[in-house]
Amino acid sequence: MGTAEGLRSAGRTWTLGSCGTYLGIAAITWGMVLWVEVDAWTYHYSDQGDYTWEQARNFCQTFFTDLVAIQNQQEIEYLNKSLPYHGRYYWIGIRKLGSTWTWVGTQKALSKEAENWAEGEPNNRRSNQDCVEIYIQRPQQSGKWNDEPCNRKKKALCYRASCQPFSCSQRGECVETIGSYRCECYPGFHGPECADVLQCAKLEPKGVPMNCSHPYGDFSYNSTCEFGCHKGFERQGAGVLRCLPSQEWSANIPTCTAVTCPVLRAPDQGEMNCSHLHGDFSFGSTCAFSCQKGFVLMGPESRECTATGIWTGDATRCEATACPVLSAPDQGEMNCSHLHGDFTFGSTCAFSCQKGFVLMGPESRECTATGIWTGDATRCEAISCPVLSAPDQGEMHCSQIHGNFTYGSMCAFSCQTGFALVGLQSRECTALGTWTGDTPHCEAVTCPVLRAPDQGEMNCSHLHGDFTFGSTCAFSCQKGFVLMGPESRECTATGIWTGDATRCEAISCPVLSAPDQGEMRCSHLHGNFTYGSMCAFSCQTGFVLVGLQSRECTALGTWTGDTPHCEAITCPVLRAPDQGELNCSHLHGDFTFGSSCAFSCQTGFVLIGSDRRKCTATETWTGDAPRCEAIKCSALTTPKMGQATCFHLHGDFTFGSTCAFSCQVGFVLMGSESRECTALGTWTGNPTHCKAISCPVLSPPSRGQLSCSQLHGNFTYNSTCTFSCEEGFVRMGAEMLQCEATGNWTRDPPVCAEDGAFLKQVLAYSSSSALAVAGLVLSGGLIALLAKRLSDREEKRKLLKPTSDLGAPGTFTNAAYDANL
The missing domain is CATH 2.10.70.10 (Complement Module, domain 1)
Structure with a gap:
């Protein structure tokens, strides 16, 4: 049950009223409701029953406005002091939407400045704390906020808004304040309740019709004025002006100007006079048109600029006055010049006549301004010739084109049977008035003189x-x-x-033809192959004539003798060369004139002589008889310190020759053991040479020197090496070693040991037993040293291959490796 108490703050009285005022309504559904009133703004909370956040908001929205929306720290202090303590505290109108804390009543995000979280909050424990409670009357951090799971039950802390639907005259936003509200006026309004409207200057256009709409008063905010113009005028500027919140109009007052029409020009050969009421060539302007002498106006005599910016009527023009079209006279020509159009005012036409005619009338005529030509019509008359008559024993027929015996008249003459016309068969009247040619006459007909035929x-x-x-x-x-x-x-x-x-x-004889591969030359006295014709025969080069050399055509129409023919000349028969082939083509028979034979050799042989021979007209073949010789390879030489054995099939070092190679003792063959001369003139395999067998590389003994003579290369077969020791040392082993054909030295290399002089002093002062012991010790030491040296060399030799690159057992050629031993 709530209690009432009074609190004075900031000059205003806040009262905490009894719940009895709202008990009758709230108890129907929710139970006891307590409230706190601050003038028009009141806070309310549920006294009985706890709710989840959603249930609490439903409770507040059902009976009041919404869950409380806290706006400042003063409001928090008031609530913390006025509301009773409750162990589960109170829900307020903040909830996490997405990832943003939001005032649910206004859907505005919680700003950083307005946050009032308790220390360490919000912590979103268990990731489900999306609603907010306020600590009221809490011993620590009272009045602070804490995020909680929305399904927990707490008291509902509600508010009833002081802003009403008609607050701020519906011309501004009502903002809740503690104990009251304030109005944030929309643009264009002002005053405590936004009831006053901003004014713009009164519009007074001159000569421009205006129609205005004033929703909030004459020429006040949002007043609109629409402007138009009279017919024939167009607006310059905005058509509608609006009074803005700045108390300025959206644009300047427009003006009306007369509609303009396209500028007109006087027509060619004419004039134009215009009157303008509202400006040059604008609405109401009128223009009158006229033409110069000799021209007529085509189109309206005047035009007016209309309200649509278009001139009345069509464009006017001045056309020259027309005269009747003239044509050239018959048998004449006409040439005209036109200044303003064909056959119009100012046109002139000149006339002339064709050859044989004379002009009758003026030579030229001109078209006047009245549309009439000067002078009379012109014509061309034909020139006359003297009258003609028919010749004696003859007739005359005339054609008259332009009149009897005038220019162009044509008269034709003919004679009676048995007579021939002497002179022109026809005469024509010329442009000079004279007839062509002389007067004809008729004579008796003659036939051509005949002659006796030839023969x-x-x-x-x-x-x-x-x-x-x-x-x-x-x-x-x-x-x-x-x-x-x-x-x-x-x-x-x-x-x-x-x-x-x-x-x-x-009389004709049968036509003859030249024999094949031959020629024929004939002489004809009376025609081709006729009586008396003679034909001689011959053969082409390489052929011989068989038969008569000439034949004659007789009076009986037959030829003397039999028909001759040409036979090809024969050459001697050819044979293929040894180791070769023969391929012949015969044009006129085997091995006859024109036969051609090609020669070739077998693999490994080359042709010496002509590769082709031809049978000539002299019964001989061109070129010399060819032969096939074996292809030669370069001569091989016996390798140094070796032998070569060669076998030649077709000549020394020629195709098929083979050579086998070997080396002397102490040398090994490098390259092919045998080589053969190929058909390409090259030897198979690689060049051979004998290489001296190598012995292991020797090095000077410790405390000694080495001097070698190398006959065939360093440490090779027959090389000798001499050993010597420094002063105070004695050589143990052979003085000289020689490299043998087996690749081994004649003996093992010697060593240098210290001289035995110190041993003689010891023996001089020692007993015989001591001398014996010393001798044994010295001998044993030398033997051990030599055995160690030989053992080391034998160990190193085991690292080499048992077989050399030459294939001889026990011969080693790795000089680089031996040098390191």
Whole structure:
């Protein structure tokens, strides 16, 4: 059960009222409700029953506004002092949405400055603490916040907002404050309750129609004024102005200017006069048009600029006055010049006549401004020639194109049967008024003079004169010739002989042809292959004629003798060379003129001589007889310190030759043991040489020197090495070693030991037993030293291969390795 108490703070009275005021409503569903009132803003909490965070918010939203939204530290202090202590504390209106702590009533994120977390909070223990409680009357950190799981049950801490739906005149945002609220006015409004509206300057446009809308008063915030223009005028500037929160209009007052039309120009050959009411070529402007003399206006005489910016009517123009179209006179020509269009004012036309005609009328005419041509129509008349008549014994027929016996008239002349026209068959009237040619006349018809045919005779009889109408001629031929054509001919009235021309043709023999691979030359007296023709025969180079050299065509139409022919000349038969082959082609028979034989050799042999021979017209072959010789390889030499044994099949060091190589004692063969000369002229294998067998490399003994003579290379076969010791040392072993053919030295290398002089002093003062002991000790030491030396060398030798690269057992050639021993 809540209690009431009074608190005065900051000049205002806060009261904690009894729960009885709200008990009747709250107890229906939730049980006892306690409240705290601060003027219009009141806090409420549940006295009975605890709720989860969602249930607590549902409780607050059902009976009040929402879970409390704490705005400042003063409010926290008030709540902590006024509310009773509860062991589970109170839910407030903060919850984690996503990963952000948010005031659920306003959906605004909790700012860093407004945070009031208890020390170490929020800690999100167990990762499920998404709701917030406030510590009321807690011994430590009272009034601080703590994050808790939303399913835990606590007291609901509610508030009833002091802001109402019509607070701030609905012209601003109502912000809750402790004990009251304040208005944050929207742009354009001011005053405690945002009831006052900002004013803009009154608009007074001149000559521009305006229509305004004032939602909050004349020319106040959000007033809009729409501007237009009269017909024929267009607006310059914004069409709508709005009063802004800055108490300025959104734009300047627009103006109206007259609509303009495109600028007009006076038409060519014309003039234009315009009047402008509102400016040049703008709405209401009118323009009148006229044309110069000789021109007519096409289109409206005046045009006006309309409200749409378009001129009335179509574009005007001045066209030249037209005259009737002129044409050239018959048999004449016309050339015109036009200034303003074809056959219009100012056009001039000049006239002329063709050859044989004369111009009748003015030579030129001009089109006037009245559309009429100057002068009369022109024409061309034909020139006249003298009148003609028909010749005696003849007739005349004329064609008159331009009038009787005028320019271009044509007259044709002809004679009666048996007469021929002498002169032109026709005459024409020229442009000079004269006729072409002389006057013709008719004479008796004559036939061409005939002649006796070649190799023949002619006999004629003449009735009306030599070779005239009625004359007849008879024809005959000499021996060996035959008459071709009619035996007689007669001259007709047309001046033509009957029949075709006669001739005497020589009797023909069969046509001859040249023999194959031969030629024929003929002489023809009376025509090809006719009586008296003679043909001579010959053969081409490489061929011989068999038969007569010439034949003659007789009067019987046959040739003398038989037909000759040409045979190819024969060469001696050829054979393939030894170790070779022969391949021949024969054009005219085996081994005859033109036959060609190609020679080749077997592998390992080369052809000496011509690789091809040809049978000539002289019965001989070109070139010399070829032969096949074995291909040669370079001569091989016996290797130094070795022997070579060669076997030659086809000559010294030629194809098929083989050579075997060996070396003397103490030397080993390097390269192929045998080589063969190939068909390419090269030897198989690699060049051979004899290399001296190597012995192990020797080194000077300790405290000694080594001097060697090398005959065939360092430490090789027959090399000798001499050993010596320094003063105070004596050589133990051979003085000289020689390298043998086995690759071993004749003996083991010697060693240098200290001289035995000190031993003699010891023996001089010692007994015989002591001397014996010393001798034994010295001998044993020398023997042990020598055995150690030999043992070391034997150990090193075991590291070498048992077989050398030369394949000889016991011979070692690793000089680099031996040198290190």
